[in-house]
Amino acid sequence: MTISSRFAVAVHILTLLETGRGEPLTSEYMAGSVNTNASVVRRILSLLARAGLTRARMGAGGGTVLARAASEITLRDVYCAVECEGQLFALHHEKPNPRCPVGRNIQAVLERATTAAQGALERELGERTLADVLAEVVAEGRESPAPAR
Amino acid sequence: MTISSRFAVAVHILTLLETGRGEPLTSEYMAGSVNTNASVVRRILSLLARAGLTRARMGAGGGTVLARAASEITLRDVYCAVECEGQLFALHHEKPNPRCPVGRNIQAVLERATTAAQGALERELGERTLADVLAEVVAEGRESPAPAR
DNA sequence: TGATGTGTTACCGTTATAGTAACACTAAGC
DNA sequence: GCTTAGTGTTACTATAACGGTAACACATCA
Numbered sequence: 001m002t003i004s005s006r007f008a009v010a011v012h013i014l015t016l017l018e019t020g021r022g023e024p025l026t027s028e029y030m031a032g033s034v035n036t037n038a039s040v041v042r043r044i045l046s047l048l049a050r051a052g053l054t055r056a057r058m059g060a061g062g063g064t065v066l067a068r069a070a071s072e073i074t075l076r077d078v079y080c081a082v083e084c085e086g087q088l089f090a091l092h093h094e095k096p097n098p099r100c101p102v103g104r105n106i107q108a109v110l111e112r113a114t115t116a117a118q119g120a121l122e123r124e125l126g127e128r129t130l131a132d133v134l135a136e137v138v139a140e141g142r143e144s145p146a147p148a149r
Numbered sequence: 150m151t152i153s154s155r156f157a158v159a160v161h162i163l164t165l166l167e168t169g170r171g172e173p174l175t176s177e178y179m180a181g182s183v184n185t186n187a188s189v190v191r192r193i194l195s196l197l198a199r200a201g202l203t204r205a206r207m208g209a210g211g212g213t214v215l216a217r218a219a220s221e222i223t224l225r226d227v228y229c230a231v232e233c234e235g236q237l238f239a240l241h242h243e244k245p246n247p248r249c250p251v252g253r254n255i256q257a258v259l260e261r262a263t264t265a266a267q268g269a270l271e272r273e274l275g276e277r278t279l280a281d282v283l284a285e286v287v288a289e290g291r292e293s294p295a296p297a298r
Numbered sequence: 299t300g301a302t303g304t305g306t307t308a309c310c311g312t313t314a315t316a317g318t319a320a321c322a323c324t325a326a327g328c
Numbered sequence: 329g330c331t332t333a334g335t336g337t338t339a340c341t342a343t344a345a346c347g348g349t350a351a352c353a354c355a356t357c358a
Contacts, residue, residue, distance in 0.1 A: 015255060019250075057324095085151065089151060092154055092158060092184070093185070094184040106160070121270040206303090209356055
């Protein structure tokens, strides 16, 4: 299976906030860029706020801003904020047969292996910050500019 | 979301085959250790065979054997065999707004980042072979032996 | 020829997800 | 104070993936 698109949307949202340079952006506006519903954006913003990555101001003129500098937020932070479950790999649905030597011990071994793999993934995500992402977005924009209209 | 338990079951199955030392094991037998239905095992065996990791002999007295030495099969091979879709991370469901500078370019940037992360995960899985897994299972068994009955 | 076992298909219930709408609550500005 | 513009949260729906289950055609051995 795949990691939900929440991660992609979260990075998208945070990048937008970064371009906002401190002015709060509304979920409605961001939904326009992500091309989805404002509620979906707010649902993800709720996770990001809970993780301390964003801060919202309620009421008229309100919106959301980054809670820390973009260079201090890694993609790992984002990943952990929106894919909360902790374990990337599922083990067996039913406990394996304890009377089989393999069944009795395989899960402990699998747990070590999958934890290591997940750690490698998170380490890699930790190498990239939101600032890097925005820089790449800008660079990408220079190579393939807006379509003429 | 999480990676399906197919991976865990596949590693379990292959470890069983490894202990079989060349004699074919039946899906019924393996299902007993995994604690699931024989059809589930056969479904996964089908993926493993397609990836060239196992070979089956049909008919009475048949069953499945490893197609190569356990030391020549890494967890990455297993992962790629059963999680075929290729892309671990989902991107946006709907294409982002092309009239937004971020929306227009974020997917290319995300694709690079997620591909790197998935690569790190697969690299880590590639460090461990089925032979390692069996060795760890055996070692684990020495530390927590079978429950007295 | 019968027994055993694979490979595949179909179906079902469960779960996660994303989209959508609704509503209580909050804050700003006139 | 009232209105307007937002957030935060909940509920509902449709869709898709998954695992469990059963069934059946086909292959092979004795």
